[in-house]
Amino acid sequence: MPGLTISEKILARASHAEVVRPGQIIDGEVDLLYMHEMLAMALLPFNEIGTTAVWDPNKIVVTLDHWVPPPTPEIAKMHQTIRDFCHKQGIQRFHDVGDHGIVHQLIAERGYAHPGELIIGSDSHTNMVGAVGAFAAGIGATDTAAVMASGRLWLRVPETLRVDIRGTLSERTTAKDVILKVIGTTGDDGARYAAVEFTGSTVKGFPMNERFVLCNMTTEMGAKVGLIEADQVTKQYLAHTGRPFHPIASDEDAAFSKTFSFEVDGMGPQVACPSNPANLKPVEDVEGTKIDVAFLGSCTNARIEDLRIAAGLLKGERVARGVRFQITPASQIIYRQALKEGLIEIFMDAGATFTSSTCGPCFGGHLGTLAGDEVCISSTNRNYPGRMGSPQAQVYLASPWTVTASAIHGEITDPRKV
Amino acid sequence: MQRHFRGRVWTFGDDISTDHIIAGKYLGTTDPNVFAAHAFEAVNSAWAKGVQAGDLIVAGDNFGCGSSREQAPIALKTLGVSAILANSFARIFFRNSINLGLPVLECPGLRRKVNAGDVIEVDMAKGEVHLPDGGVDRFNALPPNVLEILEAGGLVAKIRAERAPRRT
Numbered sequence: 048m049p050g051l052t053i054s055e056k057i058l059a060r061a062s063h064a065e066v067v068r069p070g071q072i073i074d075g076e077v078d079l080l081y082m083h084e085m086l087a088m089a090l091l092p093f094n095e096i097g098t099t100a101v102w103d104p105n106k107i108v109v110t111l112d113h114w115v116p117p118p119t120p121e122i123a124k125m126h127q128t129i130r131d132f133c134h135k136q137g138i139q140r141f142h143d144v145g146d147h148g149i150v151h152q153l154i155a156e157r158g159y160a161h162p163g164e165l166i167i168g169s170d171s172h173t174n175m176v177g178a179v180g181a182f183a184a185g186i187g188a189t190d191t192a193a194v195m196a197s198g199r200l201w202l203r204v205p206e207t208l209r210v211d212i213r214g215t216l217s218e219r220t221t222a223k224d225v226i227l228k229v230i231g232t233t234g235d236d237g238a239r240y241a242a243v244e245f246t247g248s249t250v251k252g253f254p255m256n257e258r259f260v261l262c263n264m265t266t267e268m269g270a271k272v273g274l275i276e277a278d279q280v281t282k283q284y285l286a287h288t289g290r291p292f293h294p295i296a297s298d299e300d301a302a303f304s305k306t307f308s309f310e311v312d313g314m315g316p317q318v319a320c321p322s323n324p325a326n327l328k329p330v331e332d333v334e335g336t337k338i339d340v341a342f343l344g345s346c347t348n349a350r351i352e353d354l355r356i357a358a359g360l361l362k363g364e365r366v367a368r369g370v371r372f373q374i375t376p377a378s379q380i381i382y383r384q385a386l387k388e389g390l391i392e393i394f395m396d397a398g399a400t401f402t403s404s405t406c407g408p409c410f411g412g413h414l415g416t417l418a419g420d421e422v423c424i425s426s427t428n429r430n431y432p433g434r435m436g437s438p439q440a441q442v443y444l445a446s447p448w449t450v451t452a453s454a455i456h457g458e459i460t461d462p463r464k465v
Numbered sequence: 466m467q468r469h470f471r472g473r474v475w476t477f478g479d480d481i482s483t484d485h486i487i488a489g490k491y492l493g494t495t496d497p498n499v500f501a502a503h504a505f506e507a508v509n510s511a512w513a514k515g516v517q518a519g520d521l522i523v524a525g526d527n528f529g530c531g532s533s534r535e536q537a538p539i540a541l542k543t544l545g546v547s548a549i550l551a552n553s554f555a556r557i558f559f560r561n562s563i564n565l566g567l568p569v570l571e572c573p574g575l576r577r578k579v580n581a582g583d584v585i586e587v588d589m590a591k592g593e594v595h596l597p598d599g600g601v602d603r604f605n606a607l608p609p610n611v612l613e614i615l616e617a618g619g620l621v622a623k624i625r626a627e628r629a630p631r632r633t
């Protein structure tokens with residue numbers, strides 16, 4: 048009998064089994080359920096089910112992130128409904144507007160996610176949180192209602208696909224470039240239904256902010272979850288919570304369904320071209336493409352480290368004439384930190400726009416959407432037609448380095464050359 | 466659960482995302498009619514007007530990839546789409562559709578054999594698709610637990626039915 052992968056260990060524990068194997072259907076006990084405005088959609092089936100109380104208010108976290116602050120009266124009302132529900136249900140960890148953040152970032156930075164946990168989020172990029180060594184999967188509204196009512200969810204135990212990354216990247220090249228390369232190789236359904244576990248020296252050397260980027264975009268591989276073993280880096284990141292730390296890793300003899308090996312020694316920046324995250328080109332091949340908009344935001348790449356990169360490049364520079372460069376931090380905590388470090392002043396001096404934290408532009412919702420003839424370079428994770436506004440808009444996905452260098456030059460730019 | 470469908474086909478290609486099905490700008494409501502009215506607008510602005518109750522969708526690989534927005538299958542179900550057949554489905558879209566009682570059937574290779582406007586028949590009990598030229602394709606059987614949800618008419622109906630006896 049082979050050993051277990053991280054994913055299998057977590058699902059075994061969550062279903063009170065010794066061992067689980069890929070393909071098996073389990074009934075999992077959820078350690079944490081988190082939601083954003085999807086809660087409003089989930090309330091319809093929740094009420095239909097006929098329950099009145101959530102299974103455990105202490106295992107639920109809610110924030111508002113997609114439309115913050117609300118751009119229409121209808122959305123303001125939606126927020127009210129959510130606020131009232133959380134209050135009535137006794138959900139203490141409701142992070143209202145003012146204390147908000149893009150939910151995945153909020154869960155990570157507040158230390159709500161721990162290694163070994165079964166975490167369910169009402170959003171497809173819940174995968175990001177798996178970087179702490181948790182099984183973190185996204186679901187839709189009806190499943191969310193079922194978990195709210197029962198604290199349980201059926202899951203098919205996924206095969207684990209290993210992505211092994213080794214080598215030292217070129218300068219100004221990041222985890223974002225690595226994951227774009229991986230998706231460009233596997234395709235946007237290359238890991239459909241699978242758990243993706245990242246291993247290798249490059250991954251081990253990444254700090255948590257970079258590990259989150261890897262796991263975040265396993266969603267763009269079609270994966271159910273993204274995972275990285277919980278090690279000293281993870282422990283350090285969670286130290287502020289004061290909770291006991293239990294490392295988790297796959298067994299030596301665990302069975303992986305497949306291994307993709309990437310040798311990234313000297314690899315430079317990568318760009319996903321319109322209109323699929325797997326439409327990969329090295330930055331050299333798209334250099335010189337004129338842009339109208341640059342966006343640094345989203346759960347993928349708008350952490351303080353990303354903002355520091357942007358500020359470093361922008362200091363003493365100007366955003367190109369005719370280009371709008373919008374920077375939207377992933378949470379209020381990051382906003383405050385950027386303020387403290389003087390980054391916001393650098394952004395404003397350079398002619399960039401700095402906004403409150405929201406998903407807004409990432410999904411074409413509000414606060415910076417694209418017109419039909421606009422070309423955008425973005426630090427987000429998806430560029431399907433219409434994702435960021437008009438279906439005709441062209442979106443290139445890249446790292447914070449490449450996004451900022453391009454904003455300065457008004458065209459897609461290799462950040463190593465500035 | 467309806468086990469037999471006969472309907473007109475709408476075809477789509479590979480990697481049709483939830484952004485194609487319903488754009489983010491329409492999500493600021495919980496009204497299913499809004500999602501329905503704008504379904505597939507990014508691909509074909511007349512689609513939502515042209516589709517009729519009982520129509521079927523046949524698509525390529527990875528249908529429904531992208532976000533967790535259940536508004537995507539809600540839009541299609543509200544318009545009366547009776548089933549979706551694709552080479553493969555993205556996982557959250559698959560779950561969401563089943564939870565709504567909308568059959569999503571993996572039928573690899575079917576996309577190449579049908580054209581938009583064809584009328585095909587789907588036999589859920591036998592797992593068969595009958596093509597206009599008389600040919601028959603088979604779709605992959607749904608796992609028993611998934612079939613149970615579909616047979617109950619969706620996840621909410623299933624949970625309600627399970628709870629009902631205890632409420633005497």
Ligand code: SF4
Pocket residue numbers: 113149150170172344345346347405406409410427428
């Ligand atoms: S930032 Fe974008 S990808 Fe991330 S949760 Fe928000 S809408 Fe989704």
